[in-house]
Amino acid sequence: MSVQSDRIFPDQHGRFGAYGGRYVPETLMSALHQLERDYDRLMSDANFQRELNYHLKTFAGRPSGLYYADRLTRELGGPRIYLKREDLNHTGAHKINNTIGQALLAIHTGKKRIIAETGAGQHGVASATVAAKFGLSCTVFMGEEDMRRQALNVFRMRMLGAEVVPAVSGTRTLKDATNEAIRHWVEHVEDTYYIIGSVVGPHPYPRIVRDFQRVIGDETKDAILELEGRLPDRIYACVGGGSNAMGMFYPFLEDEEVALVACEAAGRGVDTTEHAASIHRGRPGILHGSLTYLLQDEFGQVTPAHSISAGLDYPGIGPEHAWLHDMGRARYVPVTDREALDAFYLLSKLEGIIPALESAHAVAQVVKEAPHMTPDEIVVICLSGRGDKDVEQIATMEEAPHGEN
Amino acid sequence: MERIEQSFQSRVGQSALIPFLTAGDPTFEDSLQLFRALLRAGADVIEIGIPYSDPLADGPVIQAAALRSLSHGFTLPRAFELTAALRKETNKALILFTYVNPLLQYGYDKFFRDAASAGADGVIVPDLPYEESSPVRAYADAANVALIPLVTPTSGAERIEAIAKQARGFVYCVSSLGVTGERAQMSARVQDSVRTVRQFTSLPVAVGFGVSSVEQARYVSTFADGVIVGSALVRRVEESTESPSASTVSRVEDFCKELSQAVVGDKIHLQEKEG
Numbered sequence: 001m002s003v004q005s006d007r008i009f010p011d012q013h014g015r016f017g018a019y020g021g022r023y024v025p026e027t028l029m030s031a032l033h034q035l036e037r038d039y040d041r042l043m044s045d046a047n048f049q050r051e052l053n054y055h056l057k058t059f060a061g062r063p064s065g066l067y068y069a070d071r072l073t074r075e076l077g078g079p080r081i082y083l084k085r086e087d088l089n090h091t092g093a094h095k096i097n098n099t100i101g102q103a104l105l106a107i108h109t110g111k112k113r114i115i116a117e118t119g120a121g122q123h124g125v126a127s128a129t130v131a132a133k134f135g136l137s138c139t140v141f142m143g144e145e146d147m148r149r150q151a152l153n154v155f156r157m158r159m160l161g162a163e164v165v166p167a168v169s170g171t172r173t174l175k176d177a178t179n180e181a182i183r184h185w186v187e188h189v190e191d192t193y194y195i196i197g198s199v200v201g202p203h204p205y206p207r208i209v210r211d212f213q214r215v216i217g218d219e220t221k222d223a224i225l226e227l228e229g230r231l232p233d234r235i236y237a238c239v240g241g242g243s244n245a246m247g248m249f250y251p252f253l254e255d256e257e258v259a260l261v262a263c264e265a266a267g268r269g270v271d272t273t274e275h276a277a278s279i280h281r282g283r284p285g286i287l288h289g290s291l292t293y294l295l296q297d298e299f300g301q302v303t304p305a306h307s308i309s310a311g312l313d314y315p316g317i318g319p320e321h322a323w324l325h326d327m328g329r330a331r332y333v334p335v336t337d338r339e340a341l342d343a344f345y346l347l348s349k350l351e352g353i354i355p356a357l358e359s360a361h362a363v364a365q366v367v368k369e370a371p372h373m374t375p376d377e378i379v380v381i382c383l384s385g386r387g388d389k390d391v392e393q394i395a396t397m398e399e400a401p402h403g404e405n
Numbered sequence: 406m407e408r409i410e411q412s413f414q415s416r417v418g419q420s421a422l423i424p425f426l427t428a429g430d431p432t433f434e435d436s437l438q439l440f441r442a443l444l445r446a447g448a449d450v451i452e453i454g455i456p457y458s459d460p461l462a463d464g465p466v467i468q469a470a471a472l473r474s475l476s477h478g479f480t481l482p483r484a485f486e487l488t489a490a491l492r493k494e495t496n497k498a499l500i501l502f503t504y505v506n507p508l509l510q511y512g513y514d515k516f517f518r519d520a521a522s523a524g525a526d527g528v529i530v531p532d533l534p535y536e537e538s539s540p541v542r543a544y545a546d547a548a549n550v551a552l553i554p555l556v557t558p559t560s561g562a563e564r565i566e567a568i569a570k571q572a573r574g575f576v577y578c579v580s581s582l583g584v585t586g587e588r589a590q591m592s593a594r595v596q597d598s599v600r601t602v603r604q605f606t607s608l609p610v611a612v613g614f615g616v617s618s619v620e621q622a623r624y625v626s627t628f629a630d631g632v633i634v635g636s637a638l639v640r641r642v643e644e645s646t647e648s649p650s651a652s653t654v655s656r657v658e659d660f661c662k663e664l665s666q667a668v669v670g671d672k673i674h675l676q677e678k679e680g
Contacts, residue, residue, distance in 0.1 A: 013536065021537055023505050025462045027557040027582060029534045030564065169468055170458065182461050187583035189559060286506040286532070287459065299481045300510030301458040 009320070014203020014290075017326060019319035022202040024182070024289045031189045036204045038109045043211070052104055059133065060089050060096045062215065066223035066380070071350040078370035079233065079377035083353070084220050086244065086384045093356065093385030094216060094244045095126035099195055101212035103130040106193035113137045113188075116195045117181040119146055119174030119240075120310035120358075121153025122385060123197030128162035138162040141180040145172040146310055153389060171304045174314050178288050198241025199318030202289030206246075206318050213247025220380055221251050228378055234259040234369070237382035238361040239332070240276065240312035242321045244384035249330060259331065261369075262321065263361040265307035266334035276305035278317045279325050279332040292319040308337035309357035309390070339364040344387065344394070356385035357393075406551045408526045409574045412449045412498040413609040413630055420626035420670040421449035423611055424661055425502065425635035427470035428453050428487050429479030430642055435653070436474070437487055439642065442658035444495050447665030450611075451491065452529070452633065455484045455503040462504075462531035464586030466636040469643060481507050485523040492524025500527040500553065500574075505537075513541055517548035527551035527574040535568050542571065555579055558594045562601055569605035575631060576602050579614045586636045587617030596628050619667045626670035634664055 014020045022032055042048040056062040065085045073081045086094040099116075106114050114136050118124030124140040131138030140157055144166040147154050157164050165184075170176040178200075185194045199206045199213070224232055235252060237245035239262040252258045267275035275281065278293040285294035287302060295303045295315035305315040324330040340357055343364035348354045355363060362381050370379070413421045424443045429436050443451055456471035456479055463471070481503075488499050501520060508516050508530060520528060528550055533541060538552065545552040551574025556565050558581060569576055578599050581592040595612055602610050612625045613633025625632045638657055645653040 022534060023532045023537055024534065025531055025557070026534050026555045026564075026568075027559050027579065029536070030559045030561055169465070170472075175459065179459055179461055183464075183584045186462070189582060286509060288461075289532075291509075294506075296506070296510065298510070300507040301475065302506075 010203060010207055016320045016323035019284070019292050019322040020203055020206060020290045022289060023286045023291070024202045025186055027186045028189055028202070032202055032204065039105065039204055039208055042105065042108055048104065048108065052101055055100045055104070056097065056215065060100060062089070063219045064088050066220060066227065069351050072347065075350055076367060076370035078373040079375065079379045081366060081370070082224065082232070082378070082380045083383045084216060084248065084380055086216060086382065087353065087355065087359070087386035091122070091126045091129050092388060093122045093126070094213060094247065095123045095197060096129065097215055097247070098197065098209050098212040098243060099123070099126040099130045102193070102195040102208065103134050103136065106136060106195070107134060109193065111191065111193035113192045114195050115139045115141065115181055115184055115192055116197060117141045117174065117177040118197065119143070119177065119313055120389065121146070121150040121157065122311060122389070124162070124164070125153055125156050125160070127195050127197070128157040128160035131162060132160045139184070140164050141167050141177040141184065143167045143171070143173040143177045146174065146177070149310060149393065150389065152392065174310070175302065175305070182288065198243040199246045199320060200241045200288055200290065200316060206290065206320055209243050210246045210250055210320060213243050214250045216244065216247040216382060217249060217251035220248065224378070224380065231255055231258050232378040232380045234261055234379045235382070236261045236263060236362040236365055236379065238263045238312060238358045238384060239317060239321060240265065240314045240358065241316070242318040244382050246318055246320055248382040249324070253329060260324070260329065261365060262330050262332045263335045263365045264332055265309065265312035265361060266336045267306040267308070269336055270334045274306035275334070276307040276312050276314060277334045278315060279321070280334050282315070284322070287316040290319045292322040293317050293325070308340060309361070311356070311358040312361065333365055335361040335364045341394070343367055348387070353383070354387035354391070355383055356387050357390045359384045360387070406526055406549055406574060408496060409450065409498040409551055411496070413575065415449055418670070420629060420668040421609070421611070421631040422447060422665045422668050423450040423452055423613070423631050423633040424448050424638055424664070425452035425454055425633060426638055426642065427456055427467060427474055428484045429456060429474035429477060430470040430639070431473045432477050433479065433483055433487065437490060438654050439657055440487070440491055441494065442654045443661050444491070444497060446658045446661035448497065448661060450498040450500060450631065452500045452502050452635070453484060453488060455481060455501060455507060457504040457507055460504060462584055464584040464636060466587070466640050466643060467585050470639045481511055485519050488520070488523040488525050498526040499524060500529060501525050502529045502531070505530050505533045508541070513544040517544045517550050521548040521550050525550060527553045529553045529555070529577060531555060535564065535571070538571070545573070553577055556598055556602060558582060558592065558598060560598070565598070565601045566605045569602050572606055572608055575609040575611050576606060577633070578602060578610055578612045578629065580612050581615050583614070585614050587640070588615035591615060591621050591624060599629055619663045622664045623667040626668035632664070632668050
């Protein structure tokens with residue numbers, strides 16, 4: 001297989017192979033075409049790029065470090081392990097890369113109001129943050145169940161001046177928050193910019209979010225070449241919708257010697273009904289505007305996802321991932337709640353870095369694979385976010401007499 | 406497809422009334438009774454909503470109806486069963502309303518063949534815009550089932566032209582920005598959309614989304630060939646789902662009858678065509 005030039009995908013129909021597309025109500029179509037034209041224009045505009053880089057540097061704190069995890073490397077006794085420290089970004093995760101970029105798109109296209117969906121609250125906080133910084137008004141849709149689970153992030157968003165609207169339909173999680181955001185956008189499309197938080201949704205969003213997140217992979221490539229003089233053998237990232245993975249993988253797609261490993265949330269196991277493993281247990285279907293792997297029943301009703309980490313608790317996956325999976329360019333592996341939790345503790349105790357539960361899925365896969373690798377190999381883990389947001393949830397779980405996981 | 410044309414022509418110089426209900430809401434048997442009531446009450450075209458877990462184009466009332474239906478075990482093949490049962494009793498056009506994913510999972514080819522055998526005349530897919538519609542339309546055409554497109558206030562003349570030229574059955578004009586649901590005010594913009602659509606097709610033009618009262622239905626009938634009423638009917642089912650009964654059926658039937666009497670219209674353009 002061969003992933004050709006950077007510029008070819010998605011094609012003009014918004015397709016990554018068979019995946020992607022624009023399956024949305026007609027009301028949104030003119031806005032999506034306009035967004036595509038505006039985006040093409042601004043991405044080749046040197047002033048826009050300068051502005052973007054300025055805010056990434058001065059506000060988000062980029063570039064983020066590539067950290068050699070010495071004690072983890074020794075503990076696992078295999079390859080040299082590096083962590084791409086997206087957890088050190090402002091607001092604590094990679095999400096800010098995308099929200100800065102899209103907020104600038106909103107501003108440059110004359111929109112004064114943004115909306116966003118959020119699961120764990122990280123994208124909601126990153127959206128509320130840029131809204132405050134750029135003086136935009138901001139409404140965030142969040143599942144009622146997630147608002148309960150992530151009450152602190154709800155408080156943060158409101159402190160930042162955003163309005164948080166509970167999504168009370170369906171499973172009351174990220175999927176439903178996204179439905180509500182799209183419904184709201186249909187009604188307010190003429191004066192509102194929708195900042196989608198992952199590489200999902202109708203074209204051109206999967207491309208836009210990937211492009212704003214590719215800074216992760218670009219920086220990683222530069223840093224590893226400087227530190228090691230060569231590219232890594234394997235790169236690991238967690239994947240729900242898949243924006244940190246896509247941003248990390250994208251600049252390496254044509255470097256075929258680099259293996260790309262995406263870690264799906266297997267929840268309580270892919271053979272139970274409680275997981276979010278859309279690649280392993282889903283099949284192609286249409287959700288939130290694009291064709292991709294989807295958890296669904298025989299008749300196409302979307303089935304609820306489960307993961308210990310709210311950020312991976314999503315029944316779909318970005319369409320470019322579906323395509324990379326079919327082509328075999330990236331390897332998609334399931335990681336359970338328990339394995340992620342063990343890795344969460346391991347990294348905290350060995351490196352003094354408390355990872356987000358999402359990112360702990362990627363660490364867990366390295367824990368599994370490293371013993372079968374050799375010391376002259378190099379791996380990079382995308383540490384997409386920090387775990388401060390998860391501390392309360394884990395404390396509650398540990399206090400339960402019979403641990404939930 | 407011919408039945409759609411006949412249904413729109415059944416009232417000379419007047420608009421067709423196109424009521425919508427969700428199949429299987431609250432149960433299969435109840436909904437069959439409710440659809441029969443719509444026919445008795447003077448509906449010209451019946452829109453049968455296939456319930457879906459993630460209905461992006463629907464407001465809270467129809468979302469809730471879908472959940473009620475699904476929670477009573479409704480599955481897509483039962484929509485064909487319901488259609489076939491109604492087809493035995495009426496010559497009016499029967500239109501299925503479904504989101505694209507259930508259609509994709511069932512298989513485009515099989516869906517339209519089964520829809521045709523059940524006696525359905527058209528299909529509306531609210532999340533299948535023009536750009537994605539070609540493969541679906543090919544199967545619909547092959548089965549002689551109309552793929553009925555939507556146009557909205559944001560469509561613009563160029564899109565409307567492309568959409569109208571590929572339209573089958575009728576063109577569904579969305580009255581306002583937003584999802585389905587009752588609205589106190591009808592946007593005046595919809596008249597512009599209807600006018601633009603007519604420049605590019607001679608198919609009937611129906612207006613829906615937000616038509617919730619008898620007065621609004623009457624107003625829409627002055628400039629559209631069809632008036633689509635959904636949430637206002639579904640709400641009358643919702644209000645009595647605690648104990649669905651004969652009173653639910655008569656409540657829906659009475660309201661539909663009022664709508665039917667209201668859409669007398671002022672259909673100058675149709676009369677012109679005929680004259």
